[in-house]
Amino acid sequence: DAGVTQSPTHLIKTRGQQVTLRCSPKSGHDTVSWYQQALGQGPQFIFQYYEEEERQRGNFPDRFSGHQFPNYSSELNVNALLLGDSALYLCASSRRAESETQYFGPGTRLLVL
Amino acid sequence: SQQGEEDPQALSIQEGENATMNCSYKTSINNLQWYRQNSGRGLVHLILIRSNEREKHSGRLRVTLDTSKKSSSLLITASRAADTASYFCATGLNTGFQKLVFGTGTRLLVSP
Numbered sequence: 466d467a468g469v470t471q472s473p474t475h476l477i478k479t480r481g482q483q484v485t486l487r488c489s490p491k492s493g494h495d496t497v498s499w500y501q502q503a504l505g506q507g508p509q510f511i512f513q514y515y516e517e518e519e520r521q522r523g524n525f526p527d528r529f530s531g532h533q534f535p536n537y538s539s540e541l542n543v544n545a546l547l548l549g550d551s552a553l554y555l556c557a558s559s560r561r562a563e564s565e566t567q568y569f570g571p572g573t574r575l576l577v578l
Numbered sequence: 579s580q581q582g583e584e585d586p587q588a589l590s591i592q593e594g595e596n597a598t599m600n601c602s603y604k605t606s607i608n609n610l611q612w613y614r615q616n617s618g619r620g621l622v623h624l625i626l627i628r629s630n631e632r633e634k635h636s637g638r639l640r641v642t643l644d645t646s647k648k649s650s651s652l653l654i655t656a657s658r659a660a661d662t663a664s665y666f667c668a669t670g671l672n673t674g675f676q677k678l679v680f681g682t683g684t685r686l687l688v689s690p
Binding site for chain 1: 608609611613618619620621622623626666668670672674675676677678679680681682683
């Protein structure tokens with residue numbers, strides 16, 4: 466039974482570019498949440514997708530957008546990249562939106578130069 | 579923004595010793611969870627305690643929750659070198675959709 470998978474593992478972009486990160490939830494899970502973790506900090510909630518709709522959003526600008534597909538996988542898109550967007554991006558899945566426990570993927574490390 | 583602070587920020591102990599980490603939070607919660615993170619990779623769920631519980635055990639882990647003080651502690655007994663990692667508390671507030679709000683983390687180093 467595969468856990469949460471994310472791709473790519475690492476990514477290097479330059480300021481102003483756009484990036485798409487991908488996440489496949491754990492088998493049987495239908496809800497995907499995205500978190501940003503800056504170096505030395507705890508993860509911060511970006512948004513959550515359930516039934517292909519954004520259900521909750523953290524304090525992130527509109528440059529951050531997402532999508533959930535019918536197979537429950539999800540994408541995180543970031544436009545007009547800033548140096549401050551450099552971070553580890555974590556995807557977490559759960560069986561349903563109100564489920565207490567979320568299972569995290571290994572993350573995508575994004576470096577913006 | 580972070581929900582709260584974890585204390586200490588870093589902890590260094592010898593194998594076999596106990597490690598205690600504390601977490602404080604700011605708002606009402608439904609549950610509080612502890613996660614471990616190795617070398618800046620994904621987080622592993624360790625234990626969950628609900629707001630109506632005061633103490634919970636799982637193997638070598640013991641978690642306490644004091645909702646009146648808005649604080650929690652994680653105790654790892656008989657620590658091992660493999661316990662070296664960063665530990666984060668995360669609070670959950672279920673409003674139909676649950677998001678986790680993480681603390682700042684404690685870096686634990688267990689030396690052989």
